[in-house]
Amino acid sequence: xxxxxxxxxxxxxxxxxxxxxxxxxxxxxxxxxxxxxxxxxxxxxxxxxxxxxxxxxxxxxxxxxxxxxxxxxxxxxxxxxxxxxxxxxxxxxxxxxxxxxxxxxxxxxxxxxxxxxxxxxxxxxxxxxxxxxxxxxxxxxxxxxxxxxxxxxxxxxxxxxxxxxxxxxxxxxxxxxxxxxxxxxxxxxxxxxxxxxxxxxxxxxxxxxxxxxxxxxxxxxxxxxxxxxxxxxxxxxxxxxxxxxxxxxxxxxxxxxxxxxxxxxxxxxxxxxxxxxxxxxxxxxxxxxxxxxxxxxxxxxxxxxxxxxxxxxxxxxxxxxxxxxxxxxxxxxxxxxxxxxxxxxxxxxxxxxxxxxxxxxxxxxxxxxxxxxxxxxxxxxxxxxxxxxxxxxxxxxxxxxxxxxxxxxxxxxxxxxxxxxxxxxxxxxxxxxxxxx
Amino acid sequence: xxxxxxxxxxxxxxxxxxxxxxxxxxxxxxxxxxxxxxxxxxxxxxxxxxxxxxxxxxxxxxxxxxxxxxxxxxxxxxxxxxxxxxxxxxxxxxxxxxxxxxxxxxxxx
Numbered sequence: 395x396x397x398x399x400x401x402x403x404x405x406x407x408x409x410x411x412x413x414x415x416x417x418x419x420x421x422x423x424x425x426x427x428x429x430x431x432x433x434x435x436x437x438x439x440x441x442x443x444x445x446x447x448x449x450x451x452x453x454x455x456x457x458x459x460x461x462x463x464x465x466x467x468x469x470x471x472x473x474x475x476x477x478x479x480x481x482x483x484x485x486x487x488x489x490x491x492x493x494x495x496x497x498x499x500x501x502x503x504x505x506x507x508x509x510x511x512x513x514x515x516x517x518x519x520x521x522x523x524x525x526x527x528x529x530x531x532x533x534x535x536x537x538x539x540x541x542x543x544x545x546x547x548x549x550x551x552x553x554x555x556x557x558x559x560x561x562x563x564x565x566x567x568x569x570x571x572x573x574x575x576x577x578x579x580x581x582x583x584x585x586x587x588x589x590x591x592x593x594x595x596x597x598x599x600x601x602x603x604x605x606x607x608x609x610x611x612x613x614x615x616x617x618x619x620x621x622x623x624x625x626x627x628x629x630x631x632x633x634x635x636x637x638x639x640x641x642x643x644x645x646x647x648x649x650x651x652x653x654x655x656x657x658x659x660x661x662x663x664x665x666x667x668x669x670x671x672x673x674x675x676x677x678x679x680x681x682x683x684x685x686x687x688x689x690x691x692x693x694x695x696x697x698x699x700x701x702x703x704x705x706x707x708x709x710x711x712x713x714x715x716x717x718x719x720x721x722x723x724x725x726x727x728x729x730x731x732x733x734x735x736x737x738x739x740x741x742x743x744x745x746x747x748x749x750x751x752x753x754x755x756x757x758x759x760x761x762x763x764x765x766x767x768x769x770x771x772x773x774x775x776x777x778x779x780x781x782x783x784x785x786x787x788x789x790x791x792x793x794x795x796x797x798x799x800x801x802x803x804x805x806x807x808x809x810x811x812x813x814x815x816x817x818x819x820x821x822x823x824x825x826x827x828x829x830x831x
Numbered sequence: 832x833x834x835x836x837x838x839x840x841x842x843x844x845x846x847x848x849x850x851x852x853x854x855x856x857x858x859x860x861x862x863x864x865x866x867x868x869x870x871x872x873x874x875x876x877x878x879x880x881x882x883x884x885x886x887x888x889x890x891x892x893x894x895x896x897x898x899x900x901x902x903x904x905x906x907x908x909x910x911x912x913x914x915x916x917x918x919x920x921x922x923x924x925x926x927x928x929x930x931x932x933x934x935x936x937x938x939x940x
Contacts, residue, residue, distance in 0.1 A: 405881075459866075
């Protein structure tokens with residue numbers, strides 16, 4: 395089709411939503427880390443794809459894998475938020491309680507921005523306010539440019555920033571191979587039974603016992619799992635290659651630690667899972683699914699799916715790290731040893747914080763609470779002198795600005811904006827009055 | 832001389848995907864389509880059909896599309912710089928009236 399760059403840009407702009415800035419990615423000289431991911435992916439994925447950067451939008455990615463060229467987005471707000479989550483999970487300067495508080499605040503903020511993107515202003519405002527009140531510490535969300543420059547250029551750099559991108563390119567690859575990987579339905583079912591009973595699986599992504607009932611996987615579920623596992627393994631291969639290329643260019647390849655990139659991939663996969671879960675939850679909320687539906691199907695299937703995917707990715711990386719043949723007793727022993735080493739590290743790396751934070755989000759969504767339920771708390775905090783009230787106003791201004799940018803209108807957004815515009819002594823009154831002027 | 836081509840973009844539900852593609856392909860057009868993938872892996876609800884259309888044949892093709900509008904599953908049509916959300920048959924008729932005449936000085940805006 396003629397002028398593919400024109401129509402591809404048009405499709406990307408409308409997919410990103412109103413107010414977003416969408417720019418086609420162009421290769422830098424010398425190549426930037428993302429270019430190394432593109433080089434590595436292009437060697438495997440023969441179907442052309444165009445990457446679009448999406449700025450000033452909610453933290454969500456999209457792709458149109460079947461087009462020619464396929465369209466894959468990379469969203470800077472998504473990267474900023476996963477960068478924040480990474481910083482929280484790895485920090486050693488906060489107490490456990492404080493780490494939990496900032497993790498929960500961040501997950502609620504992610505969900506608030508996703509709700510905005512879905513056009514649900516009421517839920518977005520509630521979750522946003524819940525994320526900023528009662529907080530003793532506001533954890534800094536880095537701008538994307540800061541994030542890029544602050545992250546050390548080590549084995550975790552490329553997996554942290556580009557896991558989602560590589561995964562989506564994986565979907566493009568398998569879509570155009572004409573098959574979604576080589577694994578048959580029976581093998582998928584066997585793998586699923588094996589994966590959820592691994593002792594480490596339950597520790598990495600906790601699976602309620604009743605989920606085992608979902609193991610009678612139907613055709614559609616097998617298809618989804620096949621496609622996602624194939625894209626995960628594709629992403630892992632690409633990220634390993636791109637990381638080695640990056641370190642080679644930096645002259646640090648001799649320091650390359652294979653376990654560093656493996657941990658980076660698995661760590662990012664867990665964050666990716668919680669971002670997915672937040673997106674799924676606010677989407678369901680918008681369509682008025684009840685709490686029962688979340689727990690009975692949507693979230694359970696999501697959790698089960700990610701548990702299976704995590705196990706497969708861990709197995710792939712353990713085999714790659716050891717270079718051992720899993721068909722031999724000695725090989726299996728070495729692989730198990732590596733798996734245990736990896737899971738021990740990840741055990742301490744904050745996934746439980748995210749799980750607890752996500753359950754708080756689920757609780758709020760399931761109870762259908764709105765800003766009216768918590769505005770008195772907001773009024774009492776924003777009316778206080780000092781840094782906490784100021785921090786609330788700064789974050790609220792950013793949130794209202796994001797809503798305006800996305801063209802989302804709602805009386806609760808107007809109320810928050812009016813609170814910000816009022817002088818410090820009037821802010822609490824504005825909220826208590828309740829409706830914007 | 833190569834005839835000017837304009838990209839037609841149709842956002843529709845899955846049930847209309849194949850019928851619309853077949854209709855466009857029956858006019859020897861280069862048609863492509865895709866489902867949208869979102870971050871949460873939700874079941875795709877948005878499908879896109881794209882085709883390059885010569886301005887000369889646009890009225891006939893656009894007219895043929897009107898028969899798909901009754902089922903309310905065409906969410907948006909874009910043709911060049913024209914865009915219609917939730918199009919009705921009369922919107923398409925209006926679009927056809929506003930198209931430039933082939934060979935005329937004006938190009939589609």
